[in-house]
Structure formats: structure tokens, C-alpha cells
Amino acid sequence: xxxxxxxxxxxxxxxxxxxxxxxxxxxxxxxxxxxxxxxxxxxxxxxxxxxxxxxxxxxxxxxxxxxxxxxxxxxxxxxxxxxxxxxxxxxxxxxxxxxxxxxxxxxxxxxxxxxxxxxxxxxxxxxxx
Numbered sequence: 001x002x003x004x005x006x007x008x009x010x011x012x013x014x015x016x017x018x019x020x021x022x023x024x025x026x027x028x029x030x031x032x033x034x035x036x037x038x039x040x041x042x043x044x045x046x047x048x049x050x051x052x053x054x055x056x057x058x059x060x061x062x063x064x065x066x067x068x069x070x071x072x073x074x075x076x077x078x079x080x081x082x083x084x085x086x087x088x089x090x091x092x093x094x095x096x097x098x099x100x101x102x103x104x105x106x107x108x109x110x111x112x113x114x115x116x117x118x119x120x121x122x123x124x125x126x127x128x129x
Contacts, residue, residue: 036050037077038051039077040074040075041076042088051064056117058118058121062104065102065104071093074090084116089109091106
């Protein structure tokens with residue numbers, strides 16, 4: 001135990017969680033069952049895959065991903081949050097676990113679109129005015 005009140009290995013897992021939280025650029029908001037269309041190319045007429053979002057923030061999204069999407073794969077996501085529609089948002093798979101939950105970091109996304117997402121998330125967490 002080496003002077004620790006934590007079970008063996010739990011300190012390392014906690015540290016990993018904290019490091020992940022530090023790397024995030026903004027607070028993630030849990031979202032309920034948002035359908036996400038996933039494309040390999042921004043020019044694809046129909047999606048190559050579909051997934052369900054778990055949470056989202058201005059820099060990325062956690063979602064259920066098909067197992068054949070490897071870390072490092074470039075994708076284009078389309079999804080809708082309330083009245084705000086986001087189409088072909090460029091991203092990169094940065095994590096894929098063994099149960100199908102992965103993370104996509106938005107890359108090369110316009111500032112105005114990113115601001116629209118962050119504004120939507122801020123309004124949704126404040127509730128009605």
C-alpha cells in the first residue's frame with residue numbers, strides 16, 4: 001500500500017482521468033441521444049456510418065463509433081442540437097475503446113461554426129431566461 005489509502009492501481013487511473021480533463025479546452029456537456037452522421041469525405045452524399053453522441057464541447061465530441069474507425073482517422077460529422085444544425089464538421093478520431101465509445105476532436109473548423117456550438121451549449125446549460 002506504500003502509505004496510500006487508495007486501492008492498488010486507482011491512483012494511476014485517477015491521474016489519467018485528471019490529465020484527460022486538463023487537455024480539454026472547454027467543459028463537455030452531456031447530450032441525450034443525438035444522432036451523428038459520419039463521413040470519410042466532406043463530398044459524400046450519404047453517410048458512411050452513423051453513431052450516437054454521448055457528450056460534446058467546442059473542441060470535440062464523445063460518441064459511439066463503429067469499431068472499424070481507428071485512432072487518427074479523419075471524419076466529417078453532421079448533427080443537430082435543437083435548432084442548430086452542424087454539417088460536415090471536420091474531425092479526427094483521437095480515442096476508440098473496446099466497447100465502442102470513442103472521441104473525435106474537431107479540426108480545421110471555422111471559428112464562426114465553433115462559436116455557434118459553444119453559444120448553443122452555454123444557452124442550453126443556463127436554461128430558460
